[in-house]
Amino acid sequence: MTAFIIYKAIMCVGIFVLLLASAAYATLWERKFAAFLQDRKGPSRAGWGGLLQPVADGVKMFMKEEIIPNVSNRALFILGPSLFMVTAVITSAVVPWAKPVIIGGQTYDLQITDINIGVIYLLGVASIGVYGIMIGGWSSNNKFALLGAVRASSQMISYEIPMGIALIALIISSGGSLSLKSIVEGQDAGLANIVWQPLGFLIFFICALAETNRAPFDLPECETELVGGYHTEYSSMKLGLYLFAEYINMFISSAVIATLYFGGYNFPFAHEIYAKLGLAEGSAMVSLIGFGVLLAKIFGFICLFMWIRWTLPRFRYDQLMNLGWKTLLPLSLFNLAATVVVEYIRGNIHF
Amino acid sequence: MQLTNRKVVVSNKEQSLAERMYLPAIAKGMMITASHLFKKSPTINYPDVKRPIATVYRGQHVLKRDDNGAERCTSCGMCAVACPAEAITMTSGERKKGEEHLYREEKYAATYEIDMLRCIFCGLCEEACPKEAIFLTDRLVDAQFERKDFIYGKDKLVEKMDARIDVSKRQTPEVLAFKKVEGLKHNELFDAKKLNKGHKH
Numbered sequence: 416m417t418a419f420i421i422y423k424a425i426m427c428v429g430i431f432v433l434l435l436a437s438a439a440y441a442t443l444w445e446r447k448f449a450a451f452l453q454d455r456k457g458p459s460r461a462g463w464g465g466l467l468q469p470v471a472d473g474v475k476m477f478m479k480e481e482i483i484p485n486v487s488n489r490a491l492f493i494l495g496p497s498l499f500m501v502t503a504v505i506t507s508a509v510v511p512w513a514k515p516v517i518i519g520g521q522t523y524d525l526q527i528t529d530i531n532i533g534v535i536y537l538l539g540v541a542s543i544g545v546y547g548i549m550i551g552g553w554s555s556n557n558k559f560a561l562l563g564a565v566r567a568s569s570q571m572i573s574y575e576i577p578m579g580i581a582l583i584a585l586i587i588s589s590g591g592s593l594s595l596k597s598i599v600e601g602q603d604a605g606l607a608n609i610v611w612q613p614l615g616f617l618i619f620f621i622c623a624l625a626e627t628n629r630a631p632f633d634l635p636e637c638e639t640e641l642v643g644g645y646h647t648e649y650s651s652m653k654l655g656l657y658l659f660a661e662y663i664n665m666f667i668s669s670a671v672i673a674t675l676y677f678g679g680y681n682f683p684f685a686h687e688i689y690a691k692l693g694l695a696e697g698s699a700m701v702s703l704i705g706f707g708v709l710l711a712k713i714f715g716f717i718c719l720f721m722w723i724r725w726t727l728p729r730f731r732y733d734q735l736m737n738l739g740w741k742t743l744l745p746l747s748l749f750n751l752a753a754t755v756v757v758e759y760i761r762g763n764i765h766f
Numbered sequence: 767m768q769l770t771n772r773k774v775v776v777s778n779k780e781q782s783l784a785e786r787m788y789l790p791a792i793a794k795g796m797m798i799t800a801s802h803l804f805k806k807s808p809t810i811n812y813p814d815v816k817r818p819i820a821t822v823y824r825g826q827h828v829l830k831r832d833d834n835g836a837e838r839c840t841s842c843g844m845c846a847v848a849c850p851a852e853a854i855t856m857t858s859g860e861r862k863k864g865e866e867h868l869y870r871e872e873k874y875a876a877t878y879e880i881d882m883l884r885c886i887f888c889g890l891c892e893e894a895c896p897k898e899a900i901f902l903t904d905r906l907v908d909a910q911f912e913r914k915d916f917i918y919g920k921d922k923l924v925e926k927m928d929a930r931i932d933v934s935k936r937q938t939p940e941v942l943a944f945k946k947v948e949g950l951k952h953n954e955l956f957d958a959k960k961l962n963k964g965h966k967h
Contacts, residue, residue: 452799456809726799727792 418521426527430507437713438662439469445662445721452725476655484556484648491554496649496656499547503660506540506667509533511596513680513706517697525702526596533595534582537671538575541626544664545571548628548635551657552645563644566732567635570625573739574632578622580747581615584754585675587764588612595674602678603685609676611757614750616676618743623672625739627664630724637729669716670709677712680705821935823904824887827880828931829924830899832870837924838899841875848894853884870897878923882907882916892936893945901933 443458443465450457458465483492513525530536545568552564586593588611590601602608609616625632636644643649646657673679685705686696694700730738758764784790810817819825830838841858859876861869868874891900910916925931 450807451803454802454805454807454809456807456811459811722796722799726796 422523423527426525430512430527431504434504434507434663434666435659437666438659439473441662441666441717442472442658443468444717445724448718448721449725452722473655476652479651481651481653482648486556487648488554488556491550492648493653495547495551495554496653496660497547498550499544500656500660500663502540502544502547503663503667506537506664507670509536509595510667510670510674511599511679512709513702515697516699516702518699522697524596525706529594529596531592531594534586534593534598534675537595538579538582542571542575544626547660548645551649555645555648557648559641559643560645560647563635563641563647566641567628567645570628570632570634570735570739573736574622574625574743577618577739577743577747578626580744580751581612581618581622582675584615584747584751585612585619587751587754588758590763599674599679599681603681607676607678607681612676612750612754614746615754616672618747618750619676620672621738621743623668624720624723625735627668627720628661629665629720631727631730632735633724633729634732634735665717665720666713669713669720672716673709673712679712680709682708819904821904824889824902826882826903826905826907827885827891827918827923828901828903828933829875829878829920830901830931830933831925831927834867835927836866836868836870837874838870838897839875839878840871840873840897840899841878842873842896844894844896845891845900848890849885850888850890851884851886853881853886854891855879875920878920880918880923882918883913898937901931901936903931903933903936905931 446468447457447465449455458468461467461471483489508527509530511524511526511529515522515524517523548567549564552560552562552567555561585608586598589598589608592598592601598608628635634644635641636646638644641647646654649657682705689696689701689704694704755764759766832838841856843856846852846854846856856875856878859874861872861874887902889902892902907916
């Protein structure tokens, strides 16, 4: 029992640190990547090639004056960014990070918890995330913040529906389990889910962009119209938490996309390569390689997120709603129907 | 009546399916941004790397000394007269016995000030100087916080003997020859006829 608690505690702390570190360096990479796309150099003064820039930004955020407007609802004003950060972090609980390791005859899952409703948990936590924005925007008592919050909540609600339907199609074609671990294991020997769900992946990816408030769906915080959007009144580390949680969200979204559609820690011809290298299944080395592969996939998706941000301009609000309700929703329903037909022909479902 | 041949008929044609899907257009746009990943950045890392400036650059002035260390300036005021921005002011002093190693001639500039905010760095002072005393150099005028700090006195303008400033790029033989052209002799009145006669280049 003690060993179990220690193992889970190590997992939690490890993944928490991983999230914070990757989010910090995602901010730097975002600026660097944007600079490369625009023929610039990006931050280069702090540390070697700008490597200490996230530290400098963090120190700056902590040192800045903290202002809580006296017309705001103080308790909710503090609750907003906390809730947003907490929900961003706890989504990582169901992501399987690597193959289970066998140490001393004991199998250790490299996942905080494998619950059998993992996908629903993801959707649920993502929906709670919007409360962080909503509460923060409302309690600021500022019309720009409120508009940003309203935009964020209606956008999140609109895009959760096609996202959920795309996930139903995915679950049908991947064998009917809602546990992320079994979805990944299902792609271990066979093909990745993207092969059977290309349209579903496209829908899920667009919705993931919208759920993480990334461009071209960054209307809740668009500077040109709403000053700062929902975080207009925030300063110091509270603002830092909002900005930071956005990058954590991006990291988790990339991890979830990689897990659901691209085989997570699996890669083509994995077993042949392990056999050739003489690595036993369940050894630490195999897990490490799998973890590296997953991180590479996550990095790829983060780059894709950034690449899109620095290419496409922001949607107008009616375009956003049109895309969500008139395009993605019918498309996801079509995808669901098509998936059922295809799976019936493949003989995976019976009536 | 047709005024120009630049008239274009606006087309309101329906978008095709591929155009309405936007995905091909998005892919095209993303390829354009991606192509910039492989282009060289034109940025110069300024404080570490400096762009070379011309050897005849007209920057901060220097008041030259001769090889014995005596100031060449005799406070004649030609530079102040020539200056189109009226940036130069000076007061004269008389050389005392025993100051021969400090000043080359009997009269010298007791104070000599250039307002760097007024100066337009045209180089006319240098051209006007009959004593080859003032030159523009390839040094940049530093930024300051106060306006008064831009008024450079002799402490900043006169060159130090242990850190002499090379002006040979601006004082070439051609320049010296040009300065000897009769009509351009600065202590004579300008005479266009004389200039045409004397200018042989």
